[in-house]
Amino acid sequence: MKLASLKSGRDGRLVVVSNDLAWCTDAAPVAATLQAALDNWDELGPALQALADSLEHGGMPRERFHEHDAMSPLPRAYQWADGSAYVNHVALVRKARAADMPESFWTDPLMYQGGSDGFLGPRDPIPLADEAWGCDLEAEVAVIVGDVPQGASREVGLAAVRLVMLVNDVSLRNLIPGELAKSFGFFQSKPASAFSPVAVTPDALGAAWKDGKLHGAMEVELNGKEFGRADAGVDMTFDFGILIAHAAKTRALSAGTIIGSGTVSNRDAGGGPGKPVDQGGLGYSCIAEVRTVETLLAGEAKTPFLRHGDTVRIEMRDARRHSIFGAIEQTVAVTGK
């Protein structure tokens, strides 16, 4: 089953979307919003699935689905907790600034509490008041969970996964060092993220959802040029079950909580830093990583962070090259400030 929230008010209007993303049907008879569906999933999930089955078989009134009409599936959420499960990415970034990485990073997940009061739509501009803040994209996978009890195991966590999405976790790189030095974590350096137009249930992903990971190439384009295609199922040190259990260690998680994977990153086949796509590599899922590789190889970073007018596209396709979640496509824009 695929779900989307069409633009309407603060929480959108929930629709069920066909597997090929061509059609949708109003979910209002079941739930007006995605959060309302998640709040009562045991009852409403099957009813939404019945709508999806009817839509797939042409038994429902339907309308064309246009990705640019979609908000993020949860236009605002009660929790957005983002992990950093591709430890290769962390190791590379640390290596570039000659900082040691504690051995525990390979066994104890990193996770930060993100802002969730208002997400960007998948085709909304990225508002950036000041280019000097060093705006970066981060292509990630995220799941929406149901209620998770405190102290949940990996298995309980995995069973609570309701929907899977892609994310552009926008980061302001040049604000990060100052915030981390204050030791309270990210705040100003993590403005609103954007999620894929469509959220997909694990069962509808087939073989692409396995072992608590989403498998497939994270296709990232920067200004229309191929920038990354790392496989989200590879080099993910902590699967979503482990990330959810980590988040639930000292407190319950409420339905509608979003858990992120952190920036997707694959090790280079030769063991060195990853190569750009045009040199036969898998490229990158964020600019910070290519800058890191440039620093390691040439002594300095040359790829600039995002500037006003730059466009980012993030998408994942199935074996037949059909888009699974729809595309996040955003242009960096000046804000009113």
Place this chain on the structure above:
Amino acid sequence: MKLASLKSGRDGRLVVVSNDLAWCTDAAPVAATLQAALDNWDELGPALQALADSLEHGGMPRERFHEHDAMSPLPRAYQWADGSAYVNHVALVRKARAADMPESFWTDPLMYQGGSDGFLGPRDPIPLADEAWGCDLEAEVAVIVGDVPQGASREVGLAAVRLVMLVNDVSLRNLIPGELAKSFGFFQSKPASAFSPVAVTPDALGAAWKDGKLHGAMEVELNGKEFGRADAGVDMTFDFGILIAHAAKTRALSAGTIIGSGTVSNRDAGGGPGKPVDQGGLGYSCIAEVRTVETLLAGEAKTPFLRHGDTVRIEMRDARRHSIFGAIEQTVAVTGK
């Protein structure tokens, strides 16, 4: 105007509460939940105020208001961002562990992103799976804001304050050093917080709301014994306008965002660390601070962190000793784990 959310489902049932906290009336004709009211405050705020006026003048059907029937005013929220505005507290804690405090802490607010997907009710137990985690209370002030544009000034931030509350920001002290060492901020060390039974509009606070600060003694009891009575309006280095502007520097804040003050803390009159209440001092708003003072004076901390069965009470009274927000009163309980 005073508002509360009586226990009902995930979001409670909004009621308007009389100034003396004795009575309440159903707000459903205006808004079913506090979040719904905040989403459309320009229209619904005045309608709620009209209900409050009628309640005060006996012109409404009314029921007794019982604080123990209340959830936190926002039982779950889209954002909980907690500052650390009483820099004296930070300076003391750092002094005790012989860590330098950067001079910038006096001019650049500390703020962390807290979990907001499910708050404890003001009379709910504090679930604590493991006493070794070092459970602490933190008595704080918090405000709920309306929509705040990115880049808002202090004045715009202050004008967006809709409601004021008290908070018990539960902290797991012994998990903090490990999390801060990972540099991603608090996560497992900050389980669910609890807010006062009643949220109050700034105008209803009269002289107690001035210069973007709540003025009055934060009365904290531990196991029925007076523990703290620091004045929330004193030694607050950053007022709520500054905290809101800090939070909004790189992104807009959505209606229903909660901004916290951090643990209330007053300097000792003599310039030294604060004395306990039974020694004529103003006491403390968290256990970490008394442990810090004990460490500075006697070389080691002797007050233990919270154990199962311990009870915490947080309240503020007006000049006639009437409770303004109702009381947070929580007992630490074992969880199912």
